[in-house]
Amino acid sequence: MNVSRSEWPVSSASSTNTLIRAMPAVFVLIWSTGFIVAKFGLPYAPPLTFLAIRYALSITCFLVWIRLARAVWPREARQWLHLAVTGILMHAVYLGGVWVAIKGGMGSGLASLIVGVQPVLTALWLSWIGSTQAHSRVTSRQWLGLVLGLGGLLLVVSRKFGTGGEVTALTLGSEVLALAGITAGTLYQKRFMKPTDVRTANVIQLGAALLVTLPLALLEAGAIVWNAEFFGAMAWAAVVLTLGGSSLLYLLIQRGAATAVTSLLYLVPPTTALMAWLLFGEPITMVTILGTALTAIGVSLVVRPAKPRSA
DSSP, X not given: OOOOGGGSOHHHHHHHHHHHHHHHHHHHHHHHHHHHHHHHHGGGSOHXXXXXXXXXXHHHHHHHHHHHHTOOOOOOHHHXXXXXXXXXXXXXXXXXXXXXXXXXXXXXXXXXXXXTTHHHHHHHHHXXXXXXXXXXXXXXXXXXXXXXXXXXXXHHHHHHBXXXXXXXXXXXXXXXXXXHHHHHHHHXXXXXXXXXXXXXXXXXXXXXXXXXXXXXXXXXXXXXXOSHHHHHHHHIIIIIIIIIXXXXXXXXXXXXXXXXXXXXXXXXHHHHHHHHHHHHOOOOOHHHHHHHHHHHHHHHHHHSOOOOOOO
């Protein structure tokens, strides 16, 4: 017997609406833990080795899900290629850079803040491309936002040079590489990707990232410490972050909330900084607060939709 939405019990409909309203907050919390998990897991494994195992476990979980749900694989070879490229950029390069930086001593909050500039770079690039095609242009407000965002970031980063080795040529270079990877991956995906089942897309992307990461992992020094902390961090990274975070992102976009999801990503750096302060005692100074606030204001100026001109 088919039951229409209007015939649902009031309590059931209310619970469903509550869960839907909670999804954005849960998404931010899960996404923010990615940097925290790196801090937890890296004392017990080299960064690329940890990521290679994570990719393999996530692929296994997705394959089981695909089997049970009978999800559809992309039919075009070109789509597989595009997915592989985005997987290398958004997983191997982005995650690899972040994890190497954190392994090198960079704090979770700062690592999150640096790559958090990605939406600004993406928005400006798309606006610049649009301006060359007479669709849009980089406005003075956006340029002001870029200056404020980068100024806030430089304020935080400059204060940390030479303070316990958190910002070094290695850690900052790794973060810049990660930022380039996530930005290029986002732009590439926007340009070439067609709508695809999120589960099969993840398997292809993670498979490509694994092929790139595994050879580098085999060259790393250090061994895995097989303890409860390592297994806990690995389980959270492979299951909660990859399956849970990706699934929530998929559901939010399916509900027509793509713009809202983009804005949610700007909440990740302060959420990560708060988690890092509570769990690891990473300091939150007034300079950090000011720099983060400037970056947030800059991002909002760049991505805020322009008001339509009156006729």
